[in-house]
Amino acid sequence: MAYAETGFNLEIDLTRGNIERVATDPKLTRLYLGGLGTNSKILWDRVPPEVEPFSPENLLVFGTGLLVGTPAPGSNRTIVSTISPQTGLMAYSMMGGFWAPELKYAGYDKVIFRGKSPTLIYLYIHNDKVEIRDATHLHGKGAVETQELIKKELKDPNIQVAAIGLAGENRVFTASIEQGRSSASRLGIGAVMGDKGIKAIAVRGTKDLNIAKPLEYMKLCNEVLKYISDREEKPVPGVMPILAGLGSPQEMLHTDEKWHTENFSWGNSRTRRKEFWTKEVEEKWTATQEGARTRLISCYNCPMKCGAIISLPGMSTYMMKCFSKLTYNMAAFVDDLEFGFRIAQRATEYGVDGFSTPQIMAFAVELWDAGILTDADFEGCPKDNEGKFYWLLDRIVRREGIGDILADGTHWAALKIGNGAEAYAHNNIKKHEQLPLKLGMLNPIYFLMYCTGEKSNITQIEGQFPQAPFPTMEEREEFVSDWVHVPDDKFKQYLLDWELRGEKSNPYYPTVDMSVDIVDWQEKMHYIDDALGICAGLSSFPLKPPYHIHNYPKFISAATGIDMDEAELSLAAKRNRTLLRAFNIRRGLTRADEKPPEDHWRKRFPELEEQLLDAYYKFKGWNNQGIPTKETLHELDMDYVSADLEQRGFLP
């Protein structure tokens, strides 16, 4: 009997309309755990680097994490992996919600799509019954609307549906996959889903999911639940509200937006408005948010309430989470929060990434102001900021006129537009739009995370270690006093010694080696979460989370029956991290790509930055081009990777 996982994947060949249920190899679970780990293994084995994102040979993998659907709080993540049309590298976007546990209860760990359907379809999985169904009647329907229509059509409100909107159908590079209150948004995976002709995947499962050591496992789960409850009563002092508690940033709960609105940049990631958050704005925004928010809501088996139901007069209800609340307002320079809630509703139905899309629109407006785009490109566009954004959004998701060029994201759009437009696509890493954050002094930890993160998204790498030093020793001592999460006590010392100013401050402290250590810990926890399907909001993202390197091995052992200790789990995380790196190297990633946006920090230190990158690569067991060495790959049981890299000329 399989434990924690089901031991079966669904293989869907869309070209032939063939469906197969395939048993998985239990050896791979020990090596790669599940979720992102086993997704990456499948992509490595089956998608050679010549395959284009929109080729039938590209795979689209919906994977559940190893612990998904078990009683562990927050074990609900779907990890979607494919080749990103925007970066050409591996895209792995993730979503919470209810879809992944439902798939487990239906008896599958993953759904793997290959080929292309000649017409628009949706997949319906109901335990052993799996059907490819016609979806031509859902053409152009909203991503939220589609979920409701399918539930009605199949006459079962308990079905969980992941769907794309118009943006995905039209292969917009920022197209998302929407599901309940969640979405897998980054890197254009919705475009690949649309390219394959999949409108939605509907799942219903009513089978048991087994646990190897039930009493042990439940004890661990109860401890985590208790910890969450206690931790919520004890916010971390001295950090901003969204970093004090657990969960993904509690944007739906908190109304105080002084930090975001004054520290993040407005427009095309250009302007900081340091006096923005006045009493008047605060009152107005609080009233708007409380009026729009009907209820705070959660993902499957998680007590955090990171999402909200948003309902405003004259538009259909939708669900929202995190920072999308502000991205449209800030990109459009609109001071009325209601605009943000309203345009996000349309954007959610279209199914687009709420980080990249507003930035693309702000980029277009800037190009228009600069005369690089002309009035002819904007024929019929309203003159007010709100109107411009609605107009651009409609053009982009339909790929009409200038929208067709913008739909590929700022990097590719700038290349097509030319005439100096490249300088306006200034906030990208590896062709992917970043948070609109522009700062003063280089932070060596963040430098490394921005450069080397395989997902090119800081929130999926950072966490665990405070973003800035605490001003006083008392605060630092208090912070480390119950910091049981550190893999090693040296991390406590790093924090105790870290000063705001002087010798032991950024950029030279934490030192190069310390920075590498800290980054390694941070990303290790993300790689573990992404393989187990535990939400980063209860683990790798917040300070002092319920899950950490010391209790995770026990969870895995009790759930699966596989003997796991910290060393072996760390090795599995390293294996997954290295496999992703090798995959991207094979697709053309180079050291030259590993850099933050030029203007991310005002004060840059080229020599130190090179040292940081050198030290990070060395620590990881990679050569100075960021390519994993044969020795490293051998230690990780991945000789098959070095053989391939050697054959392709990446390794000697």
Add this chain to the structure above:
Amino acid sequence: MSTTRKKVKLIKIDADKCNGCRACEMICSAFHATPKYSSNNPERSRVRVIRDPLKDVYLPVYAGEYTPSECKGRDKYVIDGKEYDECSFCRASCPSRNLFKEPDSGLPLKCDMCEDEEEPLCVTWCLAKALTYEEREEEREEEPQLGEIETGLEALVKKHGLQKLMDSVARLSKKG
């Protein structure tokens, strides 16, 4: 029949506080698995959250008595402008819907308040405090208690008739 003082267990449901996470369903099905916690499957849960997020309907409902027949009439409730589908508030396992039935056997499920635990586990797992536990004492007439098998058999008798059931048991015992 004599009367005794009886402890009445009560779960108070504050639907306004429900965040729709369904931890109650998960822990209920895990607790009632055999062996305990060896598996979980919300479909086996004796509490289900009737959810319709876009209509802001979040309603934890507990499995009550089995009933062999459908109701003659159905009700729809509108409360504070929100329309609740027919049967939303009903605890019965009945032929008109798939709720509160063992997915394999179709046998009815019924909440037992997690008998030996300090409080029902759905309450423990509801950190949103939509579910809270209360106890009170009441004068009660004594009734004979049915064991788990009898409850199941009684349901089968109601559904198929005593004779059919006895025939089936006889046939099964011959197969040995």
